[in-house]
Amino acid sequence: MKRSWLVIRPAPFPISFRLDRRVPGVLLALGLVLLLGIVMNVGQGEYAISPVDVVKTLLGLQVDNPDYAFVVYTLRLPRTLVAVLVGMGLAIAGTITQGIARNPLAEPSIIGINAGAALGAVTLIVLFPATPVAVLPIAAFVGALLIAVLIYLLAWQNGSSPVRLVLVGVGFNLIAGSLTSLMVTFGEINTVSQALVWLTGSVYGRSWDSAIALAPWLIVGSGFALFRARELNTLNFGDEVARSLGCAVEWQRAMLLLISVAIAGASVATAGLIGFVGLMAPHIGRQLVGTSHEGLLPTSALLGGVIVVFSDWLGRILFAPIELPCGTITAAIGAPYFIYLLIRTRKQ
Template identity: 70%
Template sequence: MEAEEVERSKQSLMINFQKLPIFFPSDRQVIKVLLILTSITLVAMVISIGYGEYPVAPLDVIKTLLGLPTAKEDYTFIVMVLRLPRTLVAFLVGVGLAIAGTITQGITRNPLAAPDIIGVNAGAALAAVSLIILLPNTPAAWLPFAAFTGALTVAFLIYLLAWQEGSSPIRLILVGIGFELIAGTLTDIMITFGQINTVSQALVWLTGSVYGRTWSQVWALMPWIVIFGSVALFLARELNILNLGDEVARGLGSQVEWQRGLLLLTSVALAGASVATAGTIGFVGLMAPHLGRQLVGVSHQGLIPVAAMMGGMLVVCADLLGRIMFAPLELPCGIIIAAVGAPYFVYLLIRNR
């Protein structure tokens, strides 16, 4: 009787998951939250584009973006060339880090996991800093490839060393934390023995900033976010199943190791591309999924798009605050987010014991 009851429960769960949509959910709460976050993000982006040494009124920013003539003068160069690419990069980086963090927390079933905590971002940083210090004459265009290669290498080693007749979430986290410490130590060694000019460049990159980003970075980053963000949405239902535990997931017909590996690769691609573009901006992948869960719950069909918008909004607002707080000096957005994210991480540690 017990075996029949378990079998009926599995079939019921499978039917319910099959009914879940693949992409965007129809939940009104999710749609409402997305509309609110989108509105806040757009307002922040308009203010960010207009703020600077040469201020542009919000109405003129909107007119310039829409290709309409402005009353006083032409702001096309300021808005479209100097400021819009920077704001778009900030948004895309936030989206990428947030989705990567949502996936990482999902596959490890740990609310404290994130790409910057389990070593993926540290691997990207180590590769990028090594390139800057050891090969200073290498073109800057190679930096994103180095960062992504570092993130992918660390992720592969984490998965390999965590394998023991399968990969368990707790082993992934423990091995990842170890690699984070190792990669961080090697990065510090590189900086210690590097020359002053290359070390200063590496330190600026490590703080995490979108300063001086151009359309070339926008077009380079966008395919990664669009493609792998879509993959994450497509696999949201499988991520829900993995959260039930490996045994239940296998009972529901899920190929656990294959799905976990594909989701990990997706997370690495998003985090690596984001870090390669803007440096090591931490805590976005930790905060955005948590805030999203408080708003729409744990189902990843709704959580992934909400967390993505939340992450984009966080980085855009952090970049804007970094320019306003100590003007005319600019604080990198990575410092602003760390100032908020570190206490938030401590709060999560205390709440989760």
């Protein structure tokens, strides 16, 4: 007889405290798909390299052309790894945001966190163009944190309501976007062009410095998120039930929001505004492994990496030799998906 799961539906999706038995198999399958995407992405370009030669080069085996090592390790592998890390970061931030808001339609780019990060990073690019790339995540984090604090304060009314957090966040998303456009309008032509390319959401030209700058934010942030997975599960029962279970609701919500801000800010600072990854990955992840965040967080992370890597690959082959930013591809896929989710959950 199949074991039943404890499921309560206080939100548009059910919550369970148990780790779904499908998690190991799903993680293995997604890991293989991600490796395939990395190999395909590294081999794609004006100087095409076959998947077999890509694998040989990555493993340090002998290949026919000695130039492959330079192309793979210096030019393409850093860009691909940045795509993976950014996708993972956006997906984890989206999973946390949806858990806090108890709403599968919430994500950092919709409630203003990504827009705040973009405002901080664009301000730094326009006003201080000589700033090292490692400083961009800090500026983005400050911008995202400022927006998050304002959202939290204005949504407070005898507590922080998830519904008010989303509604206020949508308003701040528009405000931060307008301020970013204003900053671009009055900037110098050279820095403005750089900022505009960055705002489209792209991993073009990213180097090892970008990957190294992002990695610590993602490692520490995802570690904290996994450590707080049980609190995320508890919050999704609703505030009253969470309090009765001994959860310090406001403190946990604030801590989780801070983690989401840090990860999203660093990801946006590295690759610009790549939208809808934080919306799609958690939703698909819940269909694959259930709603327990112990399994959902790593599943969403791998899904995010897969989405951004394959979006970057598609952007390079659809209109070659012209490259489309991966943010354009994720928007083309994510916008219809968002409308689909909106229609599907309209009664809830």
